[in-house]
Amino acid sequence: MGYANGLLCPLGKQPLLSFGVISDVQYADIDDGSSFLGVPRYYRHSVSVLQRAVKKWNQEKPKFVLNFGDIVDGYCPKDQSMIAVKKIVDEFDKFNGTVYHMIGNHCLYNLPRKDLLPLLRIPGHDGHAYFDFSPIPEYRFVILDAYDISAIGWPEDHPNTLKALKVLQEKNPNSDKNSPSGLVGLARRFLMFNGGVGKDQLEWLDHVLQEATKLNQNVIVCCHLPLDPGASSLAALLWNYDEVMNVIHRYSCVKVCMGGHDHKGGQSVDSHGVHHRVLEAALECPPGTDSFGHIDAFDDRLLLFGTDRMKSTEMVFRH
Numbered sequence: 392m393g394y395a396n397g398l399l400c401p402l403g404k405q406p407l408l409s410f411g412v413i414s415d416v417q418y419a420d421i422d423d424g425s426s427f428l429g430v431p432r433y434y435r436h437s438v439s440v441l442q443r444a445v446k447k448w449n450q451e452k453p454k455f456v457l458n459f460g461d462i463v464d465g466y467c468p469k470d471q472s473m474i475a476v477k478k479i480v481d482e483f484d485k486f487n488g489t490v491y492h493m494i495g496n497h498c499l500y501n502l503p504r505k506d507l508l509p510l511l512r513i514p515g516h517d518g519h520a521y522f523d524f525s526p527i528p529e530y531r532f533v534i535l536d537a538y539d540i541s542a543i544g545w546p547e548d549h550p551n552t553l554k555a556l557k558v559l560q561e562k563n564p565n566s567d568k569n570s571p572s573g574l575v576g577l578a579r580r581f582l583m584f585n586g587g588v589g590k591d592q593l594e595w596l597d598h599v600l601q602e603a604t605k606l607n608q609n610v611i612v613c614c615h616l617p618l619d620p621g622a623s624s625l626a627a628l629l630w631n632y633d634e635v636m637n638v639i640h641r642y643s644c645v646k647v648c649m650g651g652h653d654h655k656g657g658q659s660v661d662s663h664g665v666h667h668r669v670l671e672a673a674l675e676c677p678p679g680t681d682s683f684g685h686i687d688a689f690d691d692r693l694l695l696f697g698t699d700r701m702k703s704t705e706m707v708f709r710h
C-alpha cells in the first residue's frame with residue numbers, strides 16, 4: 392500500500408490488514424446545492440469521487456471496503472431512487488473485492504429497508520442491518536444499524552417506527568422533528584434524521600464483544616451515526632450513543648469507533664481511550680477533489696491514509 396498525505400512513518404512493518412473507507416457519497420442526478428446551513432453539496436460530482444476511490448483501491452488492493460452509508464441523497468427524485476441506488480452499487484462493485492455497506496438516513500428516504508438491504512447485500516435479519524465479520528483472526532469489525540429505532544425506513548405501523556416517534560415526541564418539541572431549534576447541548580441529537588440502537592441489537596453487541604474478548608481480537612465498531620460528542624456535532628449523534636458506549640466500555644477489545652453523517656468529519660479519544668473517527672463526506676468535495684482513503688491495521692494501531700478532505704489519522708490503541 393502507498394503511504395501519503397501527511398503520515399510519514401510506515402512503522403517499518405507490514406500491516407496485518409488494509410481496508411478502504413468512504414462515506415456519504417449522497418449521489419443524485421441534480422444540480423449542485425447546499426445543506427440547510429449553506430455548505431455546498433455536489434450531488435453529481437460525488438460519483439466521480441467514488442470512481443476515483445475504486446480505481447485507487449483496485450491499485451492498492453485493500454482486503455475489503457467499508458462504505459459508511461448515505462449512498463444516494465434525499466433530493467434524488469423518488470421515481471429515480473432505485474436507478475440511483477443501483478448505479479452507485481454498480482460503481483462500488485467495480486472494486487475487486489467485498490464492499491460492506493452501512494445504511495444511512497438518505498438511503499432510507501429513497502427506499503424502504505425491504506428493498507434497500509438486498510440491493511446493498513447487507514447480511515442482516517428481519518430487516519435489520521447489523522452484522523459482524525472477522526477478516527483475519529486478529530481483528531473483528533462490528534457494523535451497527537443506526538436506524539434500528541427510527542421514524543424512517545420501517546413501515547409506518549412497525550413497532551420501531553412507533554418507538555422512534557415516541558422518542559421524538561418526548562425529546563423534541565418542534566413541529567419539524569428535524570429542527571434542533573431550542574434544543575440545548577446533547578439534547579440536540581433528538582432529530583428525525585438520526586436514530587437509535589434497539590435492545591436486541593445492544594444485547595447482540597454485548598455478545599459479540601464477549602466473543603471477541605475471548606478470541607483476543609481488536610474490534611472496530613462502525614456506524615453511520617457518530618458515537619462520541621467529542622468527534623461530532625451534537626446534532627449528528629446516535630440517540631442512545633451513551634447506551635452503546637456503556638456496552639463498549641465494559642470491554643477493552645474495542646479500539647476504534649468509526650462513523651459518517653457529520654460531513655465535516657471529526658476525531659476524538661474518549662475517557663476510556665477509545666478512538667473515534669468520523670469520516671469527511673464525499674458529497675462535499677468541490678469538483679476535482681476527493682475524500683476517501685485506506686486504513687492499515689497493525690497489532691497496536693490503525694493508520695488512516697486519506698485523500699484531500701479526508702485527514703490522515705494515526706490511532707494508537709490503549710493498552
Ligand SMILES: Nc1ccn([C@@H]2O[C@H](COP(=O)(O)O)[C@@H](O)[C@H]2O)c(=O)n1
Nearest residue numbers: 425426427428567569570571572584626
Ligand atoms: N440546524 C439545522 C439543521 C437541519 N435542519 C433540518 O434538517 C434538514 C436536513 O438538514 P441538512 O443539513 O441535511 O440540509 C433540513 O432541511 C432542516 O429541516 C434544521 O432545521 N436545522
Ligand SMILES: O=P(O)(O)OC[C@H](O)CO
Nearest residue numbers: 584624626627652653654
Ligand atoms: O447527511 P445529512 O443531510 O443527513 O446531514 C447530516 C448533518 O450533517 C448532521 O449534522
